Amino acid sequence: MEITLEQVERLREKSGLSYEEARDLLERCHGDLLDALIELERQGRLRPGGGGTYSTRPGAHPAATPTASYDRGRTREERNGAHSGDAFWEQIREGLRAVGDVLRPSSVLEIWQDGRQLTAVPLLILLLAVMFAFWITLPLLLIGLVAGCRYRLASPHVNLEVLNGALGAVSDTVEDWKESFRRRPPKD
Numbered sequence: 001m002e003i004t005l006e007q008v009e010r011l012r013e014k015s016g017l018s019y020e021e022a023r024d025l026l027e028r029c030h031g032d033l034l035d036a037l038i039e040l041e042r043q044g045r046l047r048p049g050g051g052g053t054y055s056t057r058p059g060a061h062p063a064a065t066p067t068a069s070y071d072r073g074r075t076r077e078e079r080n081g082a083h084s085g086d087a088f089w090e091q092i093r094e095g096l097r098a099v100g101d102v103l104r105p106s107s108v109l110e111i112w113q114d115g116r117q118l119t120a121v122p123l124l125i126l127l128l129a130v131m132f133a134f135w136i137t138l139p140l141l142l143i144g145l146v147a148g149c150r151y152r153l154a155s156p157h158v159n160l161e162v163l164n165g166a167l168g169a170v171s172d173t174v175e176d177w178k179e180s181f182r183r184r185p186p187k188d
Contacts, residue, residue: 003031015040041156107155113148123153145174 003026010033011022017040029035040046108120129137141151150171153160 003027007033009033009085011036015046107153108152110151110152111154120154123155127181145171146178148175 003023008022008156011017011026012019014033014037015022017025022036024080025039026033029039030152037046037055108122109123109126110120111118126137144151151167155162
């Protein structure tokens, strides 16, 4: 498929890529602008959603701001430091930044039942509820599992596939327990 200048311009407007980067990405996506934008979002090079920022610095573009990378403009040597102790503390800082990203208001716990979403609770609110009212929050979450609810974490800032896989496994295990309990013959 022939990539047109208009397609390249539209991708550049939305992403802040150079002409060459935009053309190459569109070629890989067979000219599909949506697929190109989704690929940039997966790479953490495009901020999802419609939020806006403004900068007076020339060349600054909101889409060019890293969302999944925590290098904050420093080189690898600066991040790793001259001593191994520096590298340890840098990894601690990166871990805390990742936790901060997960706890942003846009990160939520979705509660699903029978293939439809019942609600979504911001993770920060859920964490506070677990910390200060765990005797209410945890039993409610467990009752939800027994009632057939499934939980899914969603965040535009962090890839949560591993945690969602674990939540799915817990839900599957509870369903298996319920099924084996139903099959158990009654005691006389």
